[in-house]
């Protein structure tokens with residue numbers, strides 16, 4: 001396995017962020033670090049569903065204001081690892097995370113860390129656009145209201161819709177149901193809902209797989225814009241998409257053990273240009289050249 005080393009010290013030595021402290025500002029403002037420094041780090045992370053070890057031994061950094069893509073064949077544990085980054089696996093009965101996931105140097109899984117605050121700082125956009133059956137305005141205001149961020153609600157909703165490149169299309173119909181929008185607009189509405197609470201990191205689980213090429217292009221353009229403010233991790237089945245949008249890429253595969261059980265493994269993590277032009281591992285090369293997967 002080829003995983004270039006990175007300096008964990010750059011994460012752990014940095015000033016601490018109190019994950020549990022509710023904030024009304026940008027998460028990144030709490031820890032104004034230069035683009036490219038690791039904001040999160042996985043070290044030897046394995047995720048279990050009951051006794052089944054779905055992914056084993058994953059180590060990689062997630063760098064500030066960069067887009068990190070996770071690619072690999074179906075069932076190799078990309079979504080499982082993505083969900084471990086904001087404790088979404090806590091919601092799956094029997095799921096357990098071993099190893100260390102840190103956010104600004106703090107253990108995300110420490111007993112005193114509040115998973116609700118974790119998910120506010122590390123937001124998530126899902127594969128299928130999932131607006132609530134509420135108005136466009138209320139969809140975006142939802143997270144603000146439940147986090148008690150009720151000041152300047154209209155301004156914040158507008159700011160989020162502008163940030164999600166949806167404002168011009170919906171500014172005259174904010175009371176219309178979010179469900180009445182097109183699929184691509186719904187996904188941008190979900191992105192607006194996610195950024196309204198000003199997270200630090202945005203996790204995206206195949207955000208374009210239900211969208212047509214034009215809507216996909218808009219989300220990809222938006223990701224470039226969002227990366228100026230946020231750190232983004234995206235799971236994608238689409239290698240061209242990973243090559244187009246991401247700065248770093250991790251390639252996962254599934255290994256079969258002696259008992260014929262499949263376990264996801266991170267094969268290679270590197271700058272996206274390297275992964276797609278000069279991968280270190282033969283398995284990565286075979287995958288990106290379409291020889292398997």
Ligand SMILES: Nc1ncnc2c1ncn2[C@@H]1O[C@H](COP(=O)(O)OP(=O)(O)OP(=O)(O)O)[C@@H](O)[C@H]1O
Pocket residue numbers: 049054072073074075076077078079080081092237264
């Ligand atoms: N809730 C769950 N309970 C039990 N096993 C699960 C659960 N979720 C995922 N798995 C298993 O964990 C392994 C990794 O699944 P995961 O969805 O993370 O892979 P993936 O690489 O994201 O796949 P895909 O690209 O098809 O979405 C698979 O064997 C899957 O069946």
